Amino acid sequence: MFNRLRGLFSTDLSIDLGTANTLIYAKGKGIVLNEPSVVAIRESRDANGTKAIAAVGAEAKLMLGRTPGHITAIRPLKDGVIADFTVTERMLQYFIHKVHANKLFKPSPRVLVSVPCGSTQVERRAIRESAAGAGARDVHLIEEPMAAAIGAGMPVSEACGSMVLDIGGGTTEVGVMSLNGIVYSESIRIGGDRFDEAIISYVRRHYGSLIGDTTAEKIKMEIGTAYPSKDIMEISVRGRNLAEGIPRSVKLNSNEILEALQEPLQGIVAAVKAALERTPPELGSDIAERGMVLTGGGALLRDLDRLLMEETGLPVIVADDPLTCVARGGGRALEMIENHGVDIFHLE
C-alpha cells in the first residue's frame, strides 16, 4: 500500500545487470545509467573491520587493479550471475538512487531485470532478492536473449523465427524467438571477459609479459578482430616481464589477437551452430532468409559478423547500438507488460 504510493514517485526501470556494465533504462527517458559493474569497498581500520562502499561504477573501475590494501575493487557479478550478493545489492541500491534524483521519497520502482537464460533458479532468486533489497517494489525477470531481440527491434511477436546472439561480458546468449516466446536458448560462459583472459594468457605465453585486465580490454577494443583482414593494426602496451620482473613494452598486432581469441570465438561459433541445429526447420528457414542479429558488447569486436557469416553461411547483422540493446529491450518489455499484462512474455 505504502509501497504503491512511493511507486508514484518512482520511475519504472529496466536493468541490464551485466557482468561488465550495468545499464538502466527508465521509461520515457531512455538509458539513464551506463556504468561498469564494479564496486570499491573500503575496509575500516578499526578492530571490527567494517566495510563501507568507497566507490561504485566508473569511479570504482578506475581503481580496479590499482587499489591499496584497505580498498578492494571487485566485480560482484561473474559469468552473468551474482558472485557477491550483498555487494550486488548495494551496487543496485546506489544505481537506483542515482537514477532517482529527487531525494524526498525513497524510490520504490518496478524493476525488470534481465538474466542469462542459462541461470539457475538459485541465481535468479539471488538477482530477484538483491533487486528487492535495493528497494524495488516489484521485480520481474526477463531472459536476456528476449530483451536483446526486443531492443534490437526484431519482430519477436510475429510468427517467424528471430535469432539473436548477445555477447555480453560474462556470457553469450543465443536465442531463437517467435511469438513472444523463446523457442531455443542457450547460454555459454564465454564473453568479453574470456576474450580478455585469452589475450592475457596469449601475451604471457608469447611475450613472457603479464598484463592486467584493463590493458587486455583496451587491446581487445582497439585492435581485436575476429576475422583475418588485409589491414593490420598494431598496439603497444606495457606489461611486467615475467623473467625480469620489470615492466616492458610489448607490441601486438591484430593477427596475434585474432589468434589469441580463437578459442573463445570457436566456442561462440559452436554455440551458434548448435542453436541452428536445434531450431525447428520453419524457424530456421526464416533465420536463413533474414539473418541473425548480434547484440551486446561482443558484437563490437571487429569482423565478428564476418566470421559468423563465413562459419554459418547465414546473413549476420550487427544491431544498432548493440551495447544498450538489452536495457532498451527490457524497457520496451516493461511498457508492453504495462499494457498487456505480465503474461505477454514468459516472465518469472
Added chain:
Amino acid sequence: MDEKLTEQTTPEGDDNFNSANELHSSLESAHETTPVVETLLDDEDTVVLIKGAIEPENVVYDDQDLSVGARLQQAREKNGLTQRNIADKLHLEIHTIQALEENNYDTLPQVIFIQGYIRSYAKLLNIAPEPLLKKFFTQQKDRPSPELSFHHVENKPSSSRDIWFRTMTVAIIITLIVLVVMWWQSMEPSTDQNEAVTAPDTTAQPVDEPKKSENVGFWRSVTGFFSTAQTAEDDTPLADTENTENTASAPKPETAPKPIYIEHVRPAPPTVVAPPVAPAPETNVAVGQATETTASPVLPSVLPEITTENTENQTVELSPLVKPVEEKPATIISDKPEAAKTTEQTAEQKPSQAGFVRVQLTANGSSWLEVKDAQRKRLYMGTVKTGEELNLEGAAPVSVVMGRPDVLNIKANGAPLSLNQFTEKNRVARFNVTEAGGIE
C-alpha cells in the same frame, strides 16, 4: 526520395546543411577511397567551410547520388562486382541486393535487417556506413515505421480481452447512467405531484389522468415507454387526491377484468381499487371481506354498492357510480371543516379498501417527506411546501419519514394523528401508519 529529402530540409531554412549534404555525398562518391576526405566530411562545419571554397554549381551531382541504393550500386560497380558477388559474400538472396539498390524496402524485412544489410554492404565496399544509414533513416521517416507494426502485432494477443473488458465497462457505465436517469425521473414527478396536489382543479378531465397518475410510481414515471396497461396497473393501489373527481369511474376496476379495466378505466384513475393482482372474481371476495371486517370504517357501506353496480354495469356506465359516492361525504368528513377543499372531501369519500390506509398530509411549512407502502412502493418522495396537501393511499402499514414533523399535520383515514412524540424531540420522524390509523 531525394526530392523529398530536399523538400523536407529546405522549408527549415537549412539550406547550408542541405547543400552541404549534397556536396558531402557527391564528394564522397568522388573520393570514396580517400579516407582523409571522409573524415573531413564527417564534420558538418568543415563541409560548410569547404562549400564556401568550392561553389556548389561547379560540383556536378546527380540526384541519384543522394539515394542509398544508388550509392551502393555505384560503389559496387566501381569495384567491378556484380550483385551476385555481393549476395554471395553477404549470404543474402540476390533479390535482396536488388531491392536494396532500388531502394525498394517494401519487399525487405524489418528496419533492423535493412539497416544491417546496408551496414554490411557498405563495409564490404569499404565505404562508411554511417552517412548511408543516416540517409536511410531520413527516408524511413516518410513511411510508417515497422516498429509500430510491431506494436500492433503486440496488441493482438490481448486485444480480445481488451474488447471484452471494454464492453463490460461500457455496459456497466450505461447501466449506471440508466439507473441515474430513472432515479432522476422518479424524483421529477414528485414536483408534478406537488403541482397536481396544490392545484387539483375540480374539473380534472379523465383524459389528463394518465399524466397525473405518473406522480407516484417509480417505473411508471421513468418511462413513458411502459405500456399504459402497466401504468394503470401501478396506479391502482394508490388513491390520489387529484383523481378524486373521477371517483365515480374509479370503482370500475375493482371488478372488471383487466382488459376491460384498461379499456374503460384508463381515462379514469383507480382511486379505490384492489391490488393490481386481483382479478375480477377475487376482488369481489376481497370487497366482501372488507365489508365484513369493516377494516376501513369509512366506507363499508359504499363498497357493496359499488361492486354490485360495477358487476352489473360492467363499468360501462359511469354516472350511476357517482351517486353512491356522493352520498357519502356527510358521514365521512363529518370531522372536517366545511371549508375543506373539494379535493379533500372527495378524497375522504373514497372508500379505503381492506388492508389499505389513506394518509393525508397538510404542510404548514416545507419539509422533506417520504411515504412508502407495505410493499416498499414509494408513494411520495420529495419536499412538501407550505400549504401543500397530500392524499396518499397504500397498503398498510404505510411507512412515513418526515424531516420536520412539527410543520406537518397528518391524518390517517381522516383521523388526525399526533406527532408530539417526534416534535418534542425535534428530530426526523419515522413511523408506520397502520391500517387502523394508528402510529407505530
